Amino acid sequence: YRLDLCTWAEVEQYLTKCKGIILPIGSTEQHGPTGAIGTDALTAEAVALEVGKRAGVLVAPTQAYGMAEHHLGFPGTMSLQSSTLLNVVHDLLLSLARHGFERVFVVNGHGGNIATVKAAFSQAYKTVLNLKLPVAAGFRCKLVSWFMVPDVFKEAKARYGNLEGQHATPSEIAVTLFLEPNLQSKQRQLPEPAPAGPIYDYQDFRQRYPDGRMGSDPFLAKPDHGEIFLDKAAIALTEDLLNFLKEL
Amino acid sequence: YRLDLCTWAEVEQYLTKCKGIILPIGSTEQHGPTGAIGTDALTAEAVALEVGKRAGVLVAPTQAYGMAEHHLGFPGTMSLQSSTLLNVVHDLLLSLARHGFERVFVVNGHGGNIATVKAAFSQAYKTVLNLKLPVAAGFRCKLVSWFMVPDVFKEAKARYGNLEGQHATPSEIAVTLFLEPNLQSKQRQLPEPAPAGPIYDYQDFRQRYPDGRMGSDPFLAKPDHGEIFLDKAAIALTEDLLNFLKEL
Amino acid sequence: YRLDLCTWAEVEQYLTKCKGIILPIGSTEQHGPTGAIGTDALTAEAVALEVGKRAGVLVAPTQAYGMAEHHLGFPGTMSLQSSTLLNVVHDLLLSLARHGFERVFVVNGHGGNIATVKAAFSQAYKTVLNLKLPVAAGFRCKLVSWFMVPDVFKEAKARYGNLEGQHATPSEIAVTLFLEPNLQSKQRQLPEPAPAGPIYDYQDFRQRYPDGRMGSDPFLAKPDHGEIFLDKAAIALTEDLLNFLKEL
Amino acid sequence: YRLDLCTWAEVEQYLTKCKGIILPIGSTEQHGPTGAIGTDALTAEAVALEVGKRAGVLVAPTQAYGMAEHHLGFPGTMSLQSSTLLNVVHDLLLSLARHGFERVFVVNGHGGNIATVKAAFSQAYKTVLNLKLPVAAGFRCKLVSWFMVPDVFKEAKARYGNLEGQHATPSEIAVTLFLEPNLQSKQRQLPEPAPAGPIYDYQDFRQRYPDGRMGSDPFLAKPDHGEIFLDKAAIALTEDLLNFLKEL
Amino acid sequence: YRLDLCTWAEVEQYLTKCKGIILPIGSTEQHGPTGAIGTDALTAEAVALEVGKRAGVLVAPTQAYGMAEHHLGFPGTMSLQSSTLLNVVHDLLLSLARHGFERVFVVNGHGGNIATVKAAFSQAYKTVLNLKLPVAAGFRCKLVSWFMVPDVFKEAKARYGNLEGQHATPSEIAVTLFLEPNLQSKQRQLPEPAPAGPIYDYQDFRQRYPDGRMGSDPFLAKPDHGEIFLDKAAIALTEDLLNFLKEL
Amino acid sequence: YRLDLCTWAEVEQYLTKCKGIILPIGSTEQHGPTGAIGTDALTAEAVALEVGKRAGVLVAPTQAYGMAEHHLGFPGTMSLQSSTLLNVVHDLLLSLARHGFERVFVVNGHGGNIATVKAAFSQAYKTVLNLKLPVAAGFRCKLVSWFMVPDVFKEAKARYGNLEGQHATPSEIAVTLFLEPNLQSKQRQLPEPAPAGPIYDYQDFRQRYPDGRMGSDPFLAKPDHGEIFLDKAAIALTEDLLNFLKEL
Ligand code: NI
Numbered sequence A, B, C, D, E, F: 001y002r003l004d005l006c007t008w009a010e011v012e013q014y015l016t017k018c019k020g021i022i023l024p025i026g027s028t029e030q031h032g033p034t035g036a037i038g039t040d041a042l043t044a045e046a047v048a049l050e051v052g053k054r055a056g057v058l059v060a061p062t063q064a065y066g067m068a069e070h071h072l073g074f075p076g077t078m079s080l081q082s083s084t085l086l087n088v089v090h091d092l093l094l095s096l097a098r099h100g101f102e103r104v105f106v107v108n109g110h111g112g113n114i115a116t117v118k119a120a121f122s123q124a125y126k127t128v129l130n131l132k133l134p135v136a137a138g139f140r141c142k143l144v145s146w147f148m149v150p151d152v153f154k155e156a157k158a159r160y161g162n163l164e165g166q167h168a169t170p171s172e173i174a175v176t177l178f179l180e181p182n183l184q185s186k187q188r189q190l191p192e193p194a195p196a197g198p199i200y201d202y203q204d205f206r207q208r209y210p211d212g213r214m215g216s217d218p219f220l221a222k223p224d225h226g227e228i229f230l231d232k233a234a235i236a237l238t239e240d241l242l243n244f245l246k247e248l
């Protein structure tokens, strides 16, 4: 179910049976003093692969870089501008549309990508219609963010209460601890976080949230929580995806 | 040495000792009837990680999508337009320059990326100077393609002769067999390939190279060859990188 | 409080006392068989002017055209592509930042604008920082959609229940009836609307929602409801704006 | 005749009888120490509505923001870059072309828009042909600037002589006084204006024309002059429009 | 006085004495059944070189390609889109500004370039200010079209009356006959031209002006007329340029 | 064989017999303390015209400006950004494709253009396919750089050894001396050049190569060498072109 391990002939075969594909998109950005910079890509990829396995749907490679301009005040953050990410998503969707994929399920790991990905859907629909691709009448894209799945969010609130926070959250860190056990060695007790609040530019962000956390206590995260979050996300999104594929 | 597994605080620390970073860039495109679509990303990432380990230099996440417009005639190929890829590389370089990275070593797995990445370097230099970033006086980028390393190329010619070909080559396939042993099950004897020749648009490409191969016989590839290619690439590029870092 | 009726000298004077400004953004798009094409611009402008009056804050001219690509299947819809709207908002924000405005309160009348306007904020912050404008340290933008104000939404649900729907809603139509009484002559009983559902491209939209309505019954709208919605929106957003201006 | 007060069904009906539409475009920019910042949008809109009424042709909403880069030295000016305005006009024209409008009559209120709008026409023609829209063979756009109508210009010269000047002219101010009588309270005797001359960048502009006027004395403007200018513009442009609609 | 024949050291020296430079811009487009496709570039270059010689001002190489979209219906026309030409002119102006050139005198040979070049000036001024280049306070550009010089235009009217027309005019053809005597062999009596009229897209253009001429009779052109036009253009533009250089 | 001296009718005729065209592209950039700034355009044009004459193939006007960002540290260099040049080449190729040209042979005079021109080919192929131009099935572009022709390179090495260097080389200077004999007066003995090395941004370039030369001794150049280089380039490229035209 990993596109990158398929041959083109296998994809051609797959398309005779299924027109759906999963496209994971993450971000490469600071996640507080103890969280991994790759958190959003690692988690989006893991969720996507799990959903792909359960639904029997192909998973494209993860776009590891997203729109993380507001995190650029912290070393290691690598961000695409909105306009660039818009074009990336547009071009990938167009590639898929050309091959006859009709349902693209974008599994997202980063809140900052949402606006731009939605804008990209709109541009892609327009290009597909303009080019009169054979797939035009049925080409549809859906964006889901695994951390916004209701069951995931409820679980996080139940476990961590307000200390779930809004960035570098224990729920996403837990998933990375489950995926990359070595990351546990970075975990340590942290001082009280800056309270969650608005997001403006990256200088303001660093001043407002000096260690990168927005109201979260990632020290609460444990690997086994991560396994549970991953499972809850996969259950809900697999159902979502199957409905999306069945949609007329 | 994987940036995505570091925290921002670790990167801050790292930058006090080393200003270099490795950025792998691949492509997601057909590699003949038996080769994996992710070949160029898998191999670029593996080489980059190996060089990073040997040189003690951070490796950023792999940009899995590159410029593969001429492969769009084969299902599964996902391509960024040149102008999009140019902006992707520009934005990533700018992010790094902001943090004080002075040497970006781009490890490439796909010939089709070369022109665009070079164009992106030129745009990035301009922006860095325009913004008068503190790093401006010392910011430099270098593009290396692992498959063009002389020792790799010589080894490939010695092992496969003309059947190395120009796309879906046994050398790159061998590396993927070493990295993902399951891929061996796809290997099979193939008919004589279309001879290597010019590359124009994707319709012409598919007509000229009906199964996607350009003069290559990937069935010659063996996992242990892959290990050797990987090692030869890593040896040469590690030296290259260390010289690049020492350059005044 | 209308910027377009001020002189530059008055604006210069105003800036010595207040750094805030309201920017209304609408859309020019079909609103069902009986709703006005200008609904989103008319309502956003009315809310913005009411908030400006109550808060004593300048209101810039309304950007009457927004991102309405999915409505292009209906005659009269005039839409900017996402990338265009992104640049429009970026340029307007930059103009304001140059003059020393520090808080831009964007009052939006159309759901389809939200993603793009947020993407534009991110680009604008970046440019403001890159240009090192004097205002850089304090420049902030906030997007509010009047129809998503909780008290407005609650009122609409209370009055119309599920027939509020998702597009060409009785609540927005009510506001236009209050603002432009002549529009009442267009009101008429309509057949049951297509149920609300997903939005993809404009061909799909017209097929799915043949008369342009998404689950709404705009015939329920009355001018006096409109006055109430306007007031509720103005109350909540005025408070929002005043807090935004006070924010450190 | 206001598009924003029509329903899509009315537009569909209208298109069976007339393929023309008027698109007003203004600017939001300084107009001297006593002139309204919205002068160019207010006047373009008023002229457009008057022409629409007389000719029985639909009038689209006013694009209130234009290319006013050279006025950015004065607070309150809000400008789109040329490249942005080009895309705005392009996208609006394309929206109209899709619906079957064949004659777009752009009524302009600002000299600084002319070059960019013309460039946009050329891009729009190209896109319409590239997309092979049904309307392609007959799609035509015409730009008229109300203040350049010979009868308007002659009248202004007759009334104000050289003190008509080139920016913040008494003729355009007179129209705003007629449209918005409250603006009369801002009128006052002004010192001799800087003589009209060339326009370069906005810093140079403010140095050259310290109060924003280019050789004009807007204190000469009276509301009843405005009514006359409006009428003369409407007479000439209505004839122009009717000829444009009749053109084979 | 040809920049392309100078060394950089000579330019450095030149800049200590003069901050002006001439930039010729032409077009490569049909000029009727007997006129040369390069007419606009050949004439702009000749005028520019003559003015440069007389004024002692450097002349940059000719940008041979301009905005000629409406001529694309005739084989041999090679056109840049408006947005492309805008960027070309922007980049060239920025290059000159970086070196300290303060007055760029653009000598144009093609009406279709005017709008775009003016838009480019505005973008270039903005970039120069944004970058705070040392030259920012004094950087100015001026566009002149040799065929619109009053003395040239009067001479053409005197010689050819209405048969001067609007495209493929005898005046511009005469200049090419003077510059390239071999072109005389192409001259021949032509049927009455289509009358001059509006310009829309390239399909409409070819239908309206089937042989490419707009109301002109290029057979009236003689080489010695060309010499006179060239001289009249050079006299007027040399004076223009000298005034431009002296402007404070 | 010069397109700019043809009429459109002659081009229409030509296209019935030959679908090929030559497009020369140069650069306007420093070439050391004694070399002409126009070297790359002068030489590309001369080679292109010679090849055109020998092969009987039309030669389009020279695009005199290329991507020379790294030379901007030297006065007189005029450079297009990569993204701009990409669009220039794209637009010119599209113009040619529209007319039915099937083989575009781009003769290049500047190493810095190569990456961008290749990227442009890829974009142009895509547009040609997207527009379904009649020529789509056979449209092909080929980039050749005259100074990289093996026989030219060998001759240069034989004559100048290592002092051929990498920029402002005696071989390219020799061609300019042959074309423009007046340039000989600038020739003089120069101090030992900085050794050839890497190219980064333009500040770094000027520091690394203080007089603009990269390891070259242009004083070795003689006009008669230039004639030989020109001839060798023309022989090889004429053959190349004829093969390109014959290619199925
Ligand atoms: Ni995250």
Ligand code: NI
Pocket: B031, B039, B040, B109, B110, B168, B172
């Ligand atoms: Ni490969």
Ligand code: NI
Pocket: C031, C039, C040, C109, C110, C168, C172
């Ligand atoms: Ni609405």
Ligand code: NI
Pocket: D031, D039, D040, D109, D110, D167, D168, D172
């Ligand atoms: Ni005005």
Ligand code: NI
Pocket: E031, E039, E040, E109, E110, E167, E168, E172
């Ligand atoms: Ni001409």
Ligand code: NI
Pocket: F031, F039, F040, F109, F110, F167, F168, F172
């Ligand atoms: Ni050169």
